Amino acid sequence: MSTIDRRTLLIATGALACVGSAHGHGEPKHPNTGAPVAKEQQPWGIAGEARRATRTVDLRMLDSMRFVPDRLAVKLGQTLRLRIRNTGAVLHELVIGTPAALDEHAALMLRFPDMQHDEPWMAHVPPGKTGEIVWTFNRAGEFAFACLIAGHYQAGMAGRISVRAA
Template sequence: MKTLQAFTLAALLAAASTAFAHGDEEHAKPHKFDAAKVEVTDFGQEGDPKKVTRTIKVDMADNMRFTPADLAVRRGETVRFIVHNGGQVLHEMVLGTREALAAHAELMRKFPDMEHADPNMAHVKPGRRGEIVWQFTKAGEFQFACLQPGHFEAGMVGRLTVK
């Protein structure tokens, strides 16, 4: 009986550790667009790659900045973000509202190894590229940020205006 309990505990711990590992693009499972599973958010929704109307390249660097750091898109536009990590450490680009990104950054401070692969984010290893396809359905002021622990706090935040 003790062996069964020990095995069960080991299996639960192994599953929990993978559930909280904050992965990069190689750890994230390949994502396939499924219109039936698209979630509408306060800042838009996952975009259909077949309906991209514009591509925007964004660079991330170890000076904790995005280039460009100020983006403007039109409401209804589906944008493919090509995100390049020109630095030496893992960076990510996460789209969201100011409040949602601040809350997510706080969660990342508490659980720095948390893994998640949502359509509004790209985790990118040094020297590599990632991609986000997003449809901007609502006008407003939004942000994009790197939520790796310490990066958000160091100012790795950009502004996204949807007109």
């Protein structure tokens, strides 16, 4: 794992421990309060602005532990609106990151299944509901998305994002 990924994970883990208004996986996401999204550069991009989204991608979360589609091709600099529908009967989430960051977060989720977090690169979606992430992919590379609820990632609930120059 790179030093940047390790540093990002340590900072995120520490921040998560201090956040009192975040929610656990067992609770529905709080409604948007209109507060601005924290725009912190990540190795896989930065939170985007809905008005700047140039493409909407509809994703479905299935109880067979799959995303449909499970592969996305994105142009470098593109802002996507990911509209995520949970068609299953259990809670799912979508978390964007590097494969290494997702692996580490998944391991933490196995140890601490009630860990609380709410970041702009993740959406928790109750059964039958729809969530959304608006993300600007301003870094080229191979990234991933996954459901990190304990057992879901391990069952294969993940996908790939390929970000290339236009």
